[in-house]
Amino acid sequence: MPLHLGDTAPDFTTETSTGPIAFHDWAGDEWVVFFSHPADFTPVCTTELGRVSQLQAEWDKRGVKPIALSVDTNEEHAQWIPDINEYNNTTVEYPIIADPDKKVAELYDMIHPGEGDTSSVRSVFVIDPDKKIRLTMTYPKSTGRNFDEILRVIDALQEADRGECATGVDWQPGDKVIVPPEVPTAEAKEKFDDVEEHYSYLRTARVKADAAGTGAVGCG
Numbered sequence: 001m002p003l004h005l006g007d008t009a010p011d012f013t014t015e016t017s018t019g020p021i022a023f024h025d026w027a028g029d030e031w032v033v034f035f036s037h038p039a040d041f042t043p044v045c046t047t048e049l050g051r052v053s054q055l056q057a058e059w060d061k062r063g064v065k066p067i068a069l070s071v072d073t074n075e076e077h078a079q080w081i082p083d084i085n086e087y088n089n090t091t092v093e094y095p096i097i098a099d100p101d102k103k104v105a106e107l108y109d110m111i112h113p114g115e116g117d118t119s120s121v122r123s124v125f126v127i128d129p130d131k132k133i134r135l136t137m138t139y140p141k142s143t144g145r146n147f148d149e150i151l152r153v154i155d156a157l158q159e160a161d162r163g164e165c166a167t168g169v170d171w172q173p174g175d176k177v178i179v180p181p182e183v184p185t186a187e188a189k190e191k192f193d194d195v196e197e198h199y200s201y202l203r204t205a206r207v208k209a210d211a212a213g214t215g216a217v218g219c220g
């Protein structure tokens with residue numbers, strides 16, 4: 001079963017490099033970046049897992065917990081982590097799921113036979129504190145991901161939730177946001193600051209400093 005945006009992220013129990021976890025309990029009230037890599041002791045993965053570790057302060061700032069997965073064993077993770085740390089001048093502290101029986105990888109549809117059926121592709125799930133899936137991404141085995149872009153999406157999702165708005169192309173924190181089409185301009189002028197109407201369907205604005213939205217909005 002494919003997992004869709006808005007679905008509840010399936011719960012599971014598993015072994016990880018930092019001990020056994022029950023996924024939902026481990027996530028608690030925080031956001032989660034759950035990502036798979038094809039295999040331990042491979043070059044692209046060594047760079048990716050190191051980058052996620054280097055970004056630990058950025059995840060913390062946003063209330064996000066990273067967690068990785070491969071179909072390797074905990075013993076293999078334990079032998080590989082020193083290489084990640086040394087090559088990337090970091091210390092991996094987040095858990096890496098050991099999934100040799102592919103139980104979790106299959107639950108999250110991380111095995112794509114066209115890319116090989118013995119290991120996972122590079123999947124990413126951003127999961128919010130309500131355990132809803134807010135972003136999915138799938139990269140091929142040969143291409144390393146850009147985790148700065150994943151941070152940017154989390155910033156955009158958190159701003160969209162807070163302001164009940166959307167964000168445009170290449171949005172960065174501090175940029176103006178997009179007023180959802182269903183909000184009339186008169187209402188938008190009360191709800192947002194600095195509203196500009198470019199077309200009837202394209203209004204940009206700033207989220208009020210004290211906004212505290214109630215959840216995800218669509219844009220269509």
Ligand code: BEZ
Binds near residue numbers: 039
């Ligand atoms: C890598 O991480 O370098 C890699 C893993 C599987 C296939 C291709 C590259």
